Amino acid sequence: MKSIESVNDFVIKFANVNGTGSASANNLFAKALFRMGLPVSPKNIFPSNIQGLPTWYEVRVSEKGYLGRRGGVDIALSVNPQSMAADIQEVEPGGYFIYDNTKPLDLRLVRDDVNIIGLPLTRICNEEYKDPRQRQLFKNVIYVGALAALLDMDFKVLTDLVADQFKGKEKLILPNIHALELGHQYARANLDCPIGIRVQAADEVGDQILLDGNTALGLGAIYGGATVAAWYPITPSTSVVDAYEKYVKRMRIDPGTGQRNYAIVQAEDELAAMGMVIGASWNGARAFTATSGPGVSLMSEFLGLAYFAEIPTVLFNVQRTGPSTGMPTRTQQGDILSCAYASHGDTKHVLLFPSTPRECFDMGAMSFDLAERLQTPIILMTDLDLGMNDNMSPPLEWDDSRKYDRGKVMTAEQLEAGVEFGRYLDVDDDGICYRTLPGTHPHRGAFFTRGTSRDEYAVYTEKGEAYERNMLRLMKKWETMKEHVPAPETIPARQETDMAVLYFGTSEQASLEALDRLADEGIHLNAMRVRAFPFNDEVEDFLHAHERVFVIEQNRDAQLRTLLMAEFELGPDKLKSVLCFDGTPISARNIRKQIRLHMPELDEEPQEVARAAGATGE
Amino acid sequence: MSYQLPKFRHPELPKNDLGYTKADYEGAISTLCAGCGHDSISGAIVKACHELSIEPHKIAKLSGIGCSSKTPTYYLGKSHGFNSVHGRMPSVVTGAAMANRELLYLGVSGDGDTASIGMGQFAHVARRNLNMVYIVMNNGCYGLTKGQDSATADEGSMSKKGEPNPFSAIDLCATALQFGATFVARSFSGDKTQLVPLIKAAIAHRGFALIDVVSPCVTFNNNKGSTKSYEFVREHAEATGAVDFVPMRKEITTDYKPGYSHEVTLHDGSSIHLYKLEQDLDPFDRTSALLAMERHRAAGDILTGLIYMDKASRDLHEQLETSRRPLSQLTEEDLCPGNQMLKNINASLR
Numbered sequence: 001m002k003s004i005e006s007v008n009d010f011v012i013k014f015a016n017v018n019g020t021g022s023a024s025a026n027n028l029f030a031k032a033l034f035r036m037g038l039p040v041s042p043k044n045i046f047p048s049n050i051q052g053l054p055t056w057y058e059v060r061v062s063e064k065g066y067l068g069r070r071g072g073v074d075i076a077l078s079v080n081p082q083s084m085a086a087d088i089q090e091v092e093p094g095g096y097f098i099y100d101n102t103k104p105l106d107l108r109l110v111r112d113d114v115n116i117i118g119l120p121l122t123r124i125c126n127e128e129y130k131d132p133r134q135r136q137l138f139k140n141v142i143y144v145g146a147l148a149a150l151l152d153m154d155f156k157v158l159t160d161l162v163a164d165q166f167k168g169k170e171k172l173i174l175p176n177i178h179a180l181e182l183g184h185q186y187a188r189a190n191l192d193c194p195i196g197i198r199v200q201a202a203d204e205v206g207d208q209i210l211l212d213g214n215t216a217l218g219l220g221a222i223y224g225g226a227t228v229a230a231w232y233p234i235t236p237s238t239s240v241v242d243a244y245e246k247y248v249k250r251m252r253i254d255p256g257t258g259q260r261n262y263a264i265v266q267a268e269d270e271l272a273a274m275g276m277v278i279g280a281s282w283n284g285a286r287a288f289t290a291t292s293g294p295g296v297s298l299m300s301e302f303l304g305l306a307y308f309a310e311i312p313t314v315l316f317n318v319q320r321t322g323p324s325t326g327m328p329t330r331t332q333q334g335d336i337l338s339c340a341y342a343s344h345g346d347t348k349h350v351l352l353f354p355s356t357p358r359e360c361f362d363m364g365a366m367s368f369d370l371a372e373r374l375q376t377p378i379i380l381m382t383d384l385d386l387g388m389n390d391n392m393s394p395p396l397e398w399d400d401s402r403k404y405d406r407g408k409v410m411t412a413e414q415l416e417a418g419v420e421f422g423r424y425l426d427v428d429d430d431g432i433c434y435r436t437l438p439g440t441h442p443h444r445g446a447f448f449t450r451g452t453s454r455d456e457y458a459v460y461t462e463k464g465e466a467y468e469r470n471m472l473r474l475m476k477k478w479e480t481m482k483e484h485v486p487a488p489e490t491i492p493a494r495q496e497t498d499m500a501v502l503y504f505g506t507s508e509q510a511s512l513e514a515l516d517r518l519a520d521e522g523i524h525l526n527a528m529r530v531r532a533f534p535f536n537d538e539v540e541d542f543l544h545a546h547e548r549v550f551v552i553e554q555n556r557d558a559q560l561r562t563l564l565m566a567e568f569e570l571g572p573d574k575l576k577s578v579l580c581f582d583g584t585p586i587s588a589r590n591i592r593k594q595i596r597l598h599m600p601e602l603d604e605e606p607q608e609v610a611r612a613a614g615a616t617g618e
Numbered sequence: 619m620s621y622q623l624p625k626f627r628h629p630e631l632p633k634n635d636l637g638y639t640k641a642d643y644e645g646a647i648s649t650l651c652a653g654c655g656h657d658s659i660s661g662a663i664v665k666a667c668h669e670l671s672i673e674p675h676k677i678a679k680l681s682g683i684g685c686s687s688k689t690p691t692y693y694l695g696k697s698h699g700f701n702s703v704h705g706r707m708p709s710v711v712t713g714a715a716m717a718n719r720e721l722l723y724l725g726v727s728g729d730g731d732t733a734s735i736g737m738g739q740f741a742h743v744a745r746r747n748l749n750m751v752y753i754v755m756n757n758g759c760y761g762l763t764k765g766q767d768s769a770t771a772d773e774g775s776m777s778k779k780g781e782p783n784p785f786s787a788i789d790l791c792a793t794a795l796q797f798g799a800t801f802v803a804r805s806f807s808g809d810k811t812q813l814v815p816l817i818k819a820a821i822a823h824r825g826f827a828l829i830d831v832v833s834p835c836v837t838f839n840n841n842k843g844s845t846k847s848y849e850f851v852r853e854h855a856e857a858t859g860a861v862d863f864v865p866m867r868k869e870i871t872t873d874y875k876p877g878y879s880h881e882v883t884l885h886d887g888s889s890i891h892l893y894k895l896e897q898d899l900d901p902f903d904r905t906s907a908l909l910a911m912e913r914h915r916a917a918g919d920i921l922t923g924l925i926y927m928d929k930a931s932r933d934l935h936e937q938l939e940t941s942r943r944p945l946s947q948l949t950e951e952d953l954c955p956g957n958q959m960l961k962n963i964n965a966s967l968r
């Protein structure tokens with residue numbers, strides 16, 4: 001058997017039982033590699049359950065900086081007998097299967113093309129600890145210690161990290177370090193260390209940080225000036241408001257008076273959460289809610305009202321696998337169409353597609369400016385993969401001279417001076433009208449907000465012409481929006497080509513890796529990362545400039561492709577789909593394989609593509 | 619069209635402390651059916667706000683959907699208004715109130731809007747004790763969709779089509795009390811003498827104040843056998859007593875018989891005087907209030923007046939400890955923690 005040999009380039013997958021504290025140990029492992037200067041991409045693949053079901057944690061390590069999923073597993077570390085049979089099957093030929101051999105491995109599971117390494121975790125724990133909870137928790141830390149020996153990691157990085165992570169809970173530091181040592185010593189004394197896969201300190205992460213997108217979004221809301229957060233718990237969006245709350249408690253409570261410059265209301269459902277956001281925004285505060293697909297469905301009626309009544313509204317949608325409850329703890333980009341056209345009647349909404357935590361922060365803060373400038377709902381579309389996993393990201397930054405763009409709000413002075421006010425009067429010919437806030441002026445500027453038809457002065461009317469005029473003005477506003485939303489990013493191919501890929505959000509990293517691999521094979525594609533809807537003119541130009549465009553997305557129905565076809569009236573021949581909807585993040589191998597399959601002119605598949613196609617986890 | 623505003627106004631219409639006449643509190647001409655109870659309630663709102671000398675632009679009037687929810691157009695034309703979506707006015711008011719604690723929030727709803735589609739939001743806004751006045755214009759039917767029974771229609775009450783309602787009625791005052799409302803009253807659109815001071819007291823109360831106002835729908839539910847008709851309500855209304863609202867620093871001129879009256883001082887210094895008719899009701903005691911409602915329900919009459927009030931009410935802003943300055947008035951300087959803070963956060967993420 002030829003074992004996999006590599007330095008700083010591998011995929012390891014941990015198989016655990018959920019509710020046993022494994023995620024923090026696995027995170028410790030990933031973070032230690034990050035501190036060794038290695039780009040890492042940890043992904044928690046967890047069940048919708050509190051305790052007892054299988055859960056996985058995959059870590060991609062890539063000195064080259066590929067942060068998407070590659071596909072395939074080089075090392076599986078399995079401490080869960082429930083999933084062992086499947087876990088061993090996933091290992092690449094020549095890979096490594098590490099398991100708790102306190103109980104012997106079922107002989108039927110043994111593969112002769114995989115290195116099998118036994119680590120008697122349960123036995124070590126039972127000998128060392130009396131308390132069952134300790135046995136469970138430290139088992140995870142022990143295997144991290146053993147991995148350090150097997151992969152030739154710098155042990156001190158781990159112990160320093162433990163010291164940092166338990167700052168303030170000093171009592172926990174020594175026991176954790178002890179557990180790391182137990183594993184480390186066992187491996188050194190009993191196993192061949194290191195194995196063929198090794199790590200070495202590098203200098204590839206620069207000033208980057210390791211952060212989940214939801215925390216970045218919560219911070220973005222704080223920096224963007226949000227004062228009202230209304231929400232209803234739903235995975236994977238809950239941690240957005242959790243993060244907002246954690247940081248506002250540090251940053252927004254007046255130390256003298258104890259007064260809070262924010263209000264968080266846990267609503268009775270998403271419908272109410274959206275109503276609160278609309279009410280607060282109508283009244284001049286910056287407000288937001290965070291939810292996932294099922295919540296957006298409930299907010300649908302209100303989104304139509306906000307669109308038609310032109311109320312700034314910020315909604316963070318952390319997408320998960322639907323429909324309905326679908327796979328609530330798995331990722332998807334499945335709400336593109338339902339959000340773009342949410343609600344009844346003619347409606348369209350601004351969508352933002354961040355790809356990194358840094359972009360979650362930037363676009364999160366930007367959402368409030370956009371909502372107030374454009375007076376319409378802004379739906380930021382992230383997903384579970386970006387939201388709940390630690391992602392390597394450029395550091396967060398804020399320009400202290402930046403002022404909020406509060407949009408067109410008529411002031412008491414303007415009203416007093418006799419400036420004409422009509423709530424739906426398009427004075428600047430950009431489709432965006434002035435609004436007034438309640439309480440501004442004693443006898444000027446009051447108007448009645450309604451979802452029913454009205455004229456330019458907000459006076460009720462059922463006249464067809466008035467309705468039509470208003471709807472056409474809203475289309476003009478839609479055109480204006482294209483200049484305000486973030487522009488796409490283009491990455492030219494190494495060689496001139498008439499083929500391209502187009503992707504957005506969390507497909508970015510795996511797409512970039514796939515493009516590199518394809519280029520190595522002589523297939524060159526220009527790339528565009530779309531960052532917002534409405535699509536800017538650049539998107540249209542890009543599509544027209546290419547013969548064939550592969551649209552990469554993580555849903556079954558090719559929703560972004562449908563949106564592009566609808567908005568640009570393009571035929572289906574030009575746009576080809578590359579899709580992933582099994583609930584796991586799309587992988588580079590999967591993208592590469594699908595693009596190749598779209599090219600009948602390539603008759604022979606390279607060896608590796610065939611192998612990748614057979615591997616699971618794509 | 620139920621009332622026409624006279625074209626000519628007397629130059630010396632009575633002015634309030636702010637120098638405003640009642641006309642300053644009126645709105646557009648009503649387009650409801652002539653005789654609709656809702657219009658009388660609109661009139662009572664105008665009168666109460668005028669007499670209390672509230673600056674009209676410091677009021678926000680919000681509603682859901684229904685004939686009742688259309689009424690904000692017909693009063694307080696100088697106030698911002700929001701006709702939101704069916705049953706969801708409470709959440710919109712909650713957000714608005716979080717944004718700016720300095721305005722008076724006047725929510726208007728119907729029995730369909732509140733007791734059916736909006737029951738969940740009604741429960742939760744009461745539970746949170748949001749500082750607002752919540753008026754239900756209760757006609758026992760869906761006026762705007764042409765007269766279907768609503769969830770407040772009494773069991774056995776006859777519809778216009780002559781069919782008795784088979785279901786038991788939701789009593790909004792009783793449910794509000796159980797949900798945690800801190801001010802609960804019931805009235806009748808035809809009894810302005812009772813309704814106006816109740817609206818004033820509800821405005822002065824800090825916390826969630828419900829007034830369930832029976833308001834006959836002349837077009838769909840004013841027939842014989844309906845328990846929400848003018849005739850039935852006139853015959854069956856039993857008042858808890860009379861309420862007199864005394865604004866802050868106004869001299870009390872009436873004499874009160876000791877033992878029969880309560881004086882309650884509200885947080886803004888104004889006071890309510892209650893003249894009790896219902897001897898067994900202690901309106902400051904939830905159990906007593908619930909029992910009184912149950913007694914009257916069993917007897918088949920309608921208990922009106924102030925039913926319950928929590929003198930120690932703490933509203934949502936107090937519970938959340940939000941800043942005294944309205945959140946909507948805070949700026950970058952107050953809200954944005956700055957780049958240095960981010961640098962520290964970045965450092966903790968490496």
Ligand SMILES: Cc1ncc(C[n+]2csc(CCOP(=O)(O)OP(=O)(O)O)c2C)c(N)n1
Nearest residue numbers: 684685686704728729730731759760761762
């Ligand atoms: C989501 C939704 N469902 C249904 C309707 C139709 N609808 C309009 S008003 C109304 C009932 C209003 O009844 P109520 O609140 O009692 O008001 P009233 O007209 O009796 O004053 C209904 C069902 C609607 N506007 N929105």
Ligand code: SF4
Nearest residue numbers: 651654685761835836
């Ligand atoms: S239908 Fe009934 S509730 Fe509606 S306006 Fe007419 S009388 Fe009033």
Ligand SMILES: [Mg+2]
Nearest residue numbers: 728729730759
């Ligand atoms: Mg009704």
